[in-house]
Every structure is written in C-alpha cells, then in structure tokens.
Amino acid sequence: MAKTSTTASHGPQGDGVHPEHVRHTHISRGTYYKVFGALMALMALTVGAWWIEGFIALPRLLGVAIAMAIAIAKTTLIVLYFMHVKVSERATQAYAAAAFIGFAIMVIITMVDYFARGWPPPPGPLP
Amino acid sequence: MATTPTAKPAPVHEHGHEAHGRELLHHFESAQQQKETATLGMWVFLVTEIMLFGGIFMAYIVYRWAFPDVWAEAAHHLNTPLGAVNTVVLLVSSLTVALAVNAAEEGDRRRLLTMLGITLLLGATFLVIKGYEYGEKFAHCAGAANPVAWVTGGARLEEKECLVPGRSFIFPEAHGAEGGKGAAATHGAEAGHGQPQAGPGSPYQLFYFLYFVATGLHAVHMVIGLTIVSVLTFISWRGVITPTYFTPIEVGGLYWHLIDIIWVFLFPLFYLVH
Numbered sequence: 001m002a003k004t005s006t007t008a009s010h011g012p013q014g015d016g017v018h019p020e021h022v023r024h025t026h027i028s029r030g031t032y033y034k035v036f037g038a039l040m041a042l043m044a045l046t047v048g049a050w051w052i053e054g055f056i057a058l059p060r061l062l063g064v065a066i067a068m069a070i071a072i073a074k075t076t077l078i079v080l081y082f083m084h085v086k087v088s089e090r091a092t093q094a095y096a097a098a099a100f101i102g103f104a105i106m107v108i109i110t111m112v113d114y115f116a117r118g119w120p121p122p123p124g125p126l127p
Numbered sequence: 128m129a130t131t132p133t134a135k136p137a138p139v140h141e142h143g144h145e146a147h148g149r150e151l152l153h154h155f156e157s158a159q160q161q162k163e164t165a166t167l168g169m170w171v172f173l174v175t176e177i178m179l180f181g182g183i184f185m186a187y188i189v190y191r192w193a194f195p196d197v198w199a200e201a202a203h204h205l206n207t208p209l210g211a212v213n214t215v216v217l218l219v220s221s222l223t224v225a226l227a228v229n230a231a232e233e234g235d236r237r238r239l240l241t242m243l244g245i246t247l248l249l250g251a252t253f254l255v256i257k258g259y260e261y262g263e264k265f266a267h268c269a270g271a272a273n274p275v276a277w278v279t280g281g282a283r284l285e286e287k288e289c290l291v292p293g294r295s296f297i298f299p300e301a302h303g304a305e306g307g308k309g310a311a312a313t314h315g316a317e318a319g320h321g322q323p324q325a326g327p328g329s330p331y332q333l334f335y336f337l338y339f340v341a342t343g344l345h346a347v348h349m350v351i352g353l354t355i356v357s358v359l360t361f362i363s364w365r366g367v368i369t370p371t372y373f374t375p376i377e378v379g380g381l382y383w384h385l386i387d388i389i390w391v392f393l394f395p396l397f398y399l400v401h
Contacts (some may be wrong), residue, residue, distance in 0.1 A: 029229055036222040043218060047211055050399035060195055060401060067395035074391045082225045083384045084377070089163045095170040099177040103184070110185055111192075120193050 027081055035081045039074055046070040150372040162374045169378045173385050176348075180389050183341050187396060190333055201298070201334035202400035204290055206260050210398035213256050214390065220249035221387040224356075224380045231363070231373035239368065239376070243360040246383070250353045257346055264290050264335075290335050298331040338397050345393060348386045355379045 046067055053063045080086040085096045111119075155161040191198050227242035262274030268289035271277035289297045359379050362368060368376060 026232065027225075027229075029226065032222060032225045032229065035225075036218070039218050039221075040215070043211075043214055046395055046399065050395070050401070053401050058401075060199075063401050067399055071392050071395055075388050078221060078384055078388055078391070082221055083381055084166075084228075088166060092163070092167050092170050095167065095174060099170075099174040102174065103177055103181040106178075106181060106185060107188060110189070114189065114192075 027084060027087060031081060035077050038077055042070050042074050042077075150369075158371050162377065165374045165378055166381070169381045173381060176385055180341075180344070183337065183344065184392070184396075187337055187341070190337070191396075194330060194333070197330045198334055198400050201331045202397065204288075204299070205338070205398050206263065207398045209256055209260050210394055213253050214394045216249050216253045216256070217387045217390050220246050220253070221384055223249065224383045227359075228373065228376050228380050231368050231376040232370060234370040236363065236366070236368070239363050240360065243356055243363060246356050247353060247360065250349060250356065254346065254349055254353075257342065257349075268295060290331075292332045292336045292339065296329055296332050296335075298329050341393055341397070345386065345389055348389070352383050352386050355382060 049063075049066050049070070079096060083096070085093055088096075151158050151161060155164065223242045223246045227239055227246065230236075230238035230242055259274060262277070266272070266274045266277035267284055268291050269277055270284055270287075271280075272282040272284050276282045286299050287297050288299045289295050356379065359376055362375060
C-alpha cells in the first residue's frame with residue numbers, strides 16, 4: 001500500500017491533500033441516472049429477444065448466449081458504477097475480478113471434465 | 128497519533144480524537160483509508176457469496192445442458208410477467224441505493240433518508256411479488272386457481288398441477304403450442320415414455336427444485352438486505368452518517384447491489400427459457 005504511506009506525512013487529515021485520494025469516492029448523480037437508463041434498456045432488450053425467439057427458429061445455444069451476454073453487460077455496469085469498483089482501490093478491483101474469475105474457473109473445469117466423459121448424454125429419461 | 132495529555136485529561140471516550148472525527152479508529156491513518164479497508168473486507172465477503180450462488184449456477188448449467196427440452200417445457204409454467212416486474216423493481220432499488228450513497232457523501236441527510244426509505248419499499252415489493260409467485264405454485268398443489276382463491280375457497284384449478292418438488296409433484300400435460308420448436312412434441316418420448324409426469328419420477332422436478340432453491344436463497348438474501356437497509360435508515364436518522372463517515376451506507380449498498388446482480392442472472396435463466 002504505497003499510496004497510504006505517502007499520505008502519512010500529511011497526518012490524520014492528509015486525505016484531500018494528496019491528489020491520488022481526491023479522485024476517489026465520487027461518481028456523479030448524472031452518471032447514476034445514465035447507468036440506470038442503460039440497465040432498463042438492457043432489461044427491455046433481454047425480454048424482447050426472448051419474445052422474438054418464440055417466433056423464429058434460433059439455435060437454442062444462441063438464445064442462451066444472447067441472454068447471458070446481456071446479463072453480463074448489466075452486471076459490468078452495476079459493478080463498475082453502482083458498486084464504485086471503477087474508482088476503488090486496486091486491491092478491491094482485484095477481489096471483484098477474482099470473484100468472477102473464480103466462478104469461471106469452476107465452470108470451465110467442471111464442464112471440461114463432463115465433456116471428457118462423453119457429454120452431453122444421449123437423450124432419455126433421467127437416471 | 129499520540130494523545131496529548133495536558134493539565135486537563137480528556138474524558139475516556141474522547142481519547143485522542145481531537146484532530147479528526149471520533150469515527151476514525153486509531154489503527155487507520157485517514158478516514159479514506161478506513162473506508163477503503165472496509166470496502167475491501169466487504170468484497171472478500173461478496174466473493175464467498177458469489178461462490179455460494181456459483182454452486183447453484185453450476186448445477187443449473189450441467190442439468191440444462193443435459194436436458195434442454197425439459198427446461199424449455201418446464202419454464203413455461205413460471206409467471207414471466209411477474210418475474211420481469213421484479214427485475215425492474217430490483218434495478219430501480221439499486222439506483223436508489225447508489226443515490227443514497229451519493230446523498231451520504233454530500234451530507235444531504237434528508238435525501239439519504241428518502242432514498243433508503245424508497246429502497247425499503249422496493250425491497251418489500253419484491254418479496255411480496257415473489258411471495259405471490261410462490262403462493263401460486265402452492266395454491267395449485269392445493270387445487271386452487273390462485274393464492275387468493277386458495278384462502279377464500281374460490282375458483283378451482285381445472286387441470287391438476289403441482290409444481291412444488293416432492294411426492295405430489297404433477298406436471299400438467301404438455302401443450303403443443305407452448306413448447307415451441309417442437310419441444311413439447313418430442314419431450315414425451317424422451318422424458319418417460321408415456322408415463323404420467325407425476326411424483327418423484329417426473330424429470331420436470333429438477334427444474335423446479337433448482338428454481339425454488341435459487342430463488343429461495345435469493346429471497347433469504349433479500350430479507351437480510353432489508354434488515355441491513357433498515358439499520359442504515361435508523362443510524363442515518365440518528366445522525367451517525369456524515370460526509371466523512373458514510374462507510375456503513377457504502378458497504379451495505381455493496382451487499383444490496385450483489386443481490387441485484389444475482390437476480391439479473393436468475394431472471395433470464397429461469398423465466399426466459401426456450
């Protein structure tokens with residue numbers, strides 16, 4: 001934490017003096033409203049895509065991919081702006097990323113194992 | 128950060144807080160550092176939360192991959208309009224939480240309390256809608272058309288249906304028009320060779336089991352989130368929150384946003400399936 005050691009010389013009220021600390025904490029209300037607008041648009045998009053997919057013969061995997069891409073876009077917006085990760089400490093950013101990378105590792109390793117054993121299984125009743 | 132005992136010793140509670148607000152603990156150099164530390168700690172907890180839900184999502188991925196037709200057919204019996212309304216409710220509540228943090232930062236106590244109040248209302252709305260959805264499923268098992276009819280002894284369900292996993296699970300006969308892509312036409316042969324879709328043998332139970340576990344765990348988190356926001360409202364009302372100390376709002380907000388993110392995935396995965 002080199003950053004904090006530089007503020008030590010400023011004493012307990014050092015924050016605000018050091019320029020690196022000034023950039024922290026603030027995301028304007030205007031940005032929040034814009035992000036919210038984008039989230040609403042994505043929400044409409046995901047329901048709209050699902051509705052349209054009811055009429056056209058789209059490969060199932062593509063439909064899931066579209067829905068997940070929209071959900072990931074929404075999550076990115078929430079994490080970066082609403083959860084302030086965009087203006088957070090590096091360590092916080094690393095943890096936020098680690099959560100999703102950790103989940104991705106679990107999914108990849110599990111699915112690779114399933115595929116290695118002949119996945120997906122032939123259609124039939126549940127065992 | 129040595130205390131400066133002069134002729135008049137400071138009262139016990141005021142040990143060395145002369146230079147800064149009393150909320151700043153002595154092992155931190157600045158309020159900024161204290162807030163960053165708390166935020167990092169919260170994220171460590173959120174990582175464990177994501178892994179908790181991650182296990183459920185993992186099971187979902189495996190089973191949906193294996194039985195896509197079962198999924199397509201089963202999902203049609205969930206109440207998609209209510210799910211969509213709930214998604215909007217949660218997204219709006221995420222905005223109000225973000226605005227609450229902003230109000231706390233700017234020291235606007237009135238706006239802070241308003242935003243937290245709206246968040247509480249939205250959270251309660253979500254749980255009421257979710258409760259109605261659950262109620263619908265349980266009412267169907269009891270033979271009533273909807274939860275209100277169940278209580279008042281009103282309209283009965285025409286076709287037998289019980290989508291709560293367990294012994295009495297009955298999946299209604301597939302409707303050709305609803306399945307889409309011929310899923311309904313083929314599933315019968317795939318999913319049990321003409322056997323009745325009732326009881327523990329029905330493959331559709333898997334979908335509803337995951338549905339109840341995932342949304343149930345999410346609802347539990349909503350209840351915890353509501354408790355946290357209630358406490359935040361109380362301490363804001365008491366004037367604990369100031370522009371130099373709004374860490375509780377920030378950290379509580381992180382939890383609320385995480386619940387929102389979980390729902391952002393639950394909604395398309397359970398309600399929007401073809």
